[in-house]
Each structure stands twice: as structure tokens, then as C-alpha cells.
Amino acid sequence: MRNSARWESSGTGVAMIDGKMQDDATWKQAKVISDLADLVAAKDPDLAAAYAG
Numbered sequence: 225m226r227n228s229a230r231w232e233s234s235g236t237g238v239a240m241i242d243g244k245m246q247d248d249a250t251w252k253q254a255k256v257i258s259d260l261a262d263l264v265a266a267k268d269p270d271l272a273a274a275y276a277g
Contacts, residue, residue: 237248265272 238245240246241251261275265275
């Protein structure tokens with residue numbers, strides 16, 4: 225469940241992702257969801273196929 229988004233941090237709590245400004249909390253929330261999806265997919269082949277999309 226990985227994409228090609230580039231993370232460019234300026235050290236201010238705001239980053240540029242794929243040309244859009246995102247705050248640090250937004251990125252952290254997305255990372256938690258992505259990591260959770262990876263864990264679930266590792267345990268359930270049917271969901272892994274669904275996540276692969």
C-alpha cells in the first residue's frame with residue numbers, strides 16, 4: 225500500500241507532498257492508516273488482494 229509521494233520536510237511541521245502542503249499531523253495519520261493496512265494485509269490474504277486494488 226505504498227505510493228510514490230515524495231516527503232520534503234522543512235522542519236516547520238509542514239511538508240510538501242506531491243506538490244501540496246501537508247502538516248505533520250496529516251502525514252502521521254496517513255502513515256498510521258497505511259501501516260495498519262499493511263499489518264492487516266499480512267494476516268489476511270483476501271484483504272491483501274482488496275488493498276492491492
